[in-house]
Amino acid sequence: MKLTILGRSPAWPNPGEACAGYLVEGGGARVLMDIGPGVVAQLLRRHHPDELDAVIVSHMHTDHMLDLATLRYVYPWRARPREQRLRVVMPPGSADQMLDLARGVGNARHFEDSFRLSEHDGSSPLVFGGMSLTPMATEHFIPCWGFRAEADGALLAYTADTGPCDNVRTLADRADLLLSEATLRSVEEDAQPPERRGHLTPAEAAEAARDARAASLVLTHLPADGDGSWARDAAAQVFDGAIAVAEPGRTYEVGR
């Protein structure tokens, strides 16, 4: 299985970089996980969206989904035959927001003429060819799901956005590669009690990788100036496995 970073920015983009967007390939399938601002331009350097089996959205924060509005313009303006429309899997309960967004950009049918929109159920695996992606709820400011992607005997765990929680360890359990958000430079940047946490520091991402016995850790969704060595150094204090800071445009082998 292969993971390609199309964007690693948090909601406040790193200059010249896209927000969340991750291409996963394996088992004869190709899936885009998250599609934040700037991701479509990066995707088109490699693939036409017709070469995707699906786009999967972790949650309804704009840095993970707003480029769906852009993606629609890749297609002719007339409606496509239903069987040709790109499959787009949204989080449970997001239909009203998608309709609001479509109306907001001037056409209530903005998405449905080009996409086959559906919602996952929060727990059942999504299967595309020989790849399965199992959603798992994370701890965030709004409902959010990470994914365990399995293909070719390899396992990739993607946290999406999350604070520290048991589910992150379950999500990452014995993953070949844990793709973890690491948005915070310090815990003080997160929501403070009594509010619940919503993001991780690099050290907290590393704790999850260590506790879950993941083989390797790729830190993403972080404010990276230069090579992001501050984040890698913090994670290396905690986790003995291989650690990388996600590099836009780079492809990582998952598993053997």
Ligand SMILES: [Zn+2]
């Ligand atoms: Zn978020």
Ligand SMILES: [Zn+2]
């Ligand atoms: Zn985010």
